[in-house]
Amino acid sequence: MALPLMKNFVNGEWIDSTSAVRGDVWNPALGEKIAEVPYGNKEDVDKAVEAAKAAFPEWRATPPLTRARYLFRLKDAFEENFEEIARVLTTEQGKVIDEARGEVRRMIENIEHATGVTTMMTSYALEDIAKDIDCSGHRQPLGVFAAIVPYNFPGMVAWWFLPYALVSGNTFIVKPSEQVPMTQTKIFEIVEEIGFPEGVVNMVHGSKDTVNAMLDHPDIKGISFVGSTPTAKYIYQRCGETGKRVQSLGGAKNVVTIMPDANLDKAMPSLITSFFGCAGQRCLSGSILAPVGDIYEEVKGRFLEAAKNMKVGNGLDESVAMGPVGSKAHMEKILGFIEKGVEEGAELLLDGRGFKVDEYPNGYFVGPTIFDNVNPDMTICSEEIFGPVVSLVNPQNLDEVIELINSRQFANASCIYTQSGAVAREFKYRANPSMIGLNIGIAAPMSFFPFGGYGNSFFGDIKGHGREIFQFYTDMKVVIERWF
Numbered sequence: 001m002a003l004p005l006m007k008n009f010v011n012g013e014w015i016d017s018t019s020a021v022r023g024d025v026w027n028p029a030l031g032e033k034i035a036e037v038p039y040g041n042k043e044d045v046d047k048a049v050e051a052a053k054a055a056f057p058e059w060r061a062t063p064p065l066t067r068a069r070y071l072f073r074l075k076d077a078f079e080e081n082f083e084e085i086a087r088v089l090t091t092e093q094g095k096v097i098d099e100a101r102g103e104v105r106r107m108i109e110n111i112e113h114a115t116g117v118t119t120m121m122t123s124y125a126l127e128d129i130a131k132d133i134d135c136s137g138h139r140q141p142l143g144v145f146a147a148i149v150p151y152n153f154p155g156m157v158a159w160w161f162l163p164y165a166l167v168s169g170n171t172f173i174v175k176p177s178e179q180v181p182m183t184q185t186k187i188f189e190i191v192e193e194i195g196f197p198e199g200v201v202n203m204v205h206g207s208k209d210t211v212n213a214m215l216d217h218p219d220i221k222g223i224s225f226v227g228s229t230p231t232a233k234y235i236y237q238r239c240g241e242t243g244k245r246v247q248s249l250g251g252a253k254n255v256v257t258i259m260p261d262a263n264l265d266k267a268m269p270s271l272i273t274s275f276f277g278c279a280g281q282r283c284l285s286g287s288i289l290a291p292v293g294d295i296y297e298e299v300k301g302r303f304l305e306a307a308k309n310m311k312v313g314n315g316l317d318e319s320v321a322m323g324p325v326g327s328k329a330h331m332e333k334i335l336g337f338i339e340k341g342v343e344e345g346a347e348l349l350l351d352g353r354g355f356k357v358d359e360y361p362n363g364y365f366v367g368p369t370i371f372d373n374v375n376p377d378m379t380i381c382s383e384e385i386f387g388p389v390v391s392l393v394n395p396q397n398l399d400e401v402i403e404l405i406n407s408r409q410f411a412n413a414s415c416i417y418t419q420s421g422a423v424a425r426e427f428k429y430r431a432n433p434s435m436i437g438l439n440i441g442i443a444a445p446m447s448f449f450p451f452g453g454y455g456n457s458f459f460g461d462i463k464g465h466g467r468e469i470f471q472f473y474t475d476m477k478v479v480i481e482r483w484f
């Protein structure tokens with residue numbers, strides 16, 4: 001039986017890509033090919049931009065509340081299709097079904113937040129800035145925007161951006177990750193039902209050539225990017241060269257600190273989720289576990305026990321705690337990091353290599369992996385692994401913790417477990433990462449707060465969602481007026 005070939009959604013229609021280059025889409029739990037995706041070319045991008053550009057004047061002139069009403073309807077339609085979206089997501093990405101449900105929930109929350117446009121897009125005015133002269137600011141949409149997104153959140157990440165861009169009057173193009181194009185395709189089938197005006201919202205599948213065509217296109221006004229740091233840097237630089245607005249979110253290496261006074265009974269479940277949820281493939285995942293001083297041995301013992309008892313398997317099985325990693329290539333990369341850790345002298349307490357799940361012998365599984373005696377300079381403690389691999393380090397006090405965190409090239413998120421308000425205050429004041437968890441293992445801002453990091457984890461100034469995103473998608477026109 002022929003496998004499905006993904007189509008682009010342009011100008012309100014499903015159309016074939018004109019590119020002959022295709023990639024394979026895999027079910028990572030089964031290690032089976034399940035679909036094909038075109039690697040879109042310049043022609044595909046041109047068509048989408050042309051449609052989005054043509055749709056802009058009328059969409060821009062549509063009252064914000066009317067634009068928001070499309071989102072209200074979309075929210076309802078997503079609720080109705082909630083479980084189906086989550087199942088497609090797990091099938092192609094691998095994460096366990098409950099995490100997929102959580103991702104769809106977060107996606108919908110962005111739609112909910114964006115419907116506040118009539119408050120969020122308003123501006124300010126002042127009379128009599130000089131004798132008989134008044135001044136007012138007006139937030140105006142700019143035209144066509146695009147999002148380029150990663151494989152680890154196939155549903156949600158595009159929706160950190162799309163609802164805000166649309167509701168503030170812009171038109172939009174999404175380029176999903178070529179590794180997981182089916183979830184966004186499912187989502188766009190629902191978008192189609194809502195009946196947005198043609199060209200307002202579009203999707204083009206593809207890989208780096210597609211991205212380059214977007215970066216080069218003069219009619220794309222801005223790019224919202226999420227992915228690895230090398231790509232994020234590249235996108236940021238190219239947008240600078242071509243004069244586009246850009247927000248570019250990159251990789252991470254997050255430290256989770258356990259102070260000696262932490263409530264371990266309460267902390268343990270969230271620690272396990274932080275490090276092994278989504279098989280460690282979250283930009284907010286814990287990667288370095290830092291129990292401070294004497295609590296080290298107790299945390300190590302309990303964490304190791306909990307990790308050993310995790311059920312790993314097909315994410316569609318409700319009883320499974322951790323699914324496969326996203327692809328064969330990524331599995332090999334993670335195994336390479338584990339080798340490197342051993343070579344550099346870290347002690348492998350729990351070895352996830354060669355991990356087999358009986359029912360799924362071809363799946364891309366890496367078991368929970370824990371290294372002890374890790375030196376902060378080792379590769380496993382410096383580079384992003386993006387897998388279920390934990391480095392244990394043992395700082396002796398808060399200063400050493402802060403030194404460890406602030407010496408990493410990445411500064412996405414950091415968490416600390418303590419019962420001391422003074423320690424927590426010091427931590428949030430001095431640690432560089434932009435998303436801080438206090439007695440929380442995954443410091444994930446909800447849609448109404450900004451999402452993004454610092455250092456090599458973020459390039460730009462306005463982050464994902466939150467209030468400020470309305471600034472990214474609009475220009476503030478200032479009118480100074482005097483009437484005779």
Ligand code: NAD
Nearest residue numbers: 149150151176177207208211227228231249250251252283
């Ligand atoms: P990636 O950088 O390989 O790909 C991301 C997107 O960029 C994809 O759509 C891909 O098609 C495109 N792309 C890839 N290489 C390109 C190139 N050379 N030129 C132009 N475009 C290119 O990232 P990924 O592997 O899909 O995702 C995992 C990464 O994303 C991890 O580093 C993770 O930390 C990061 N991430 C960050 C956040 C955040 O909020 N900071 C959130 C999710 C994921």
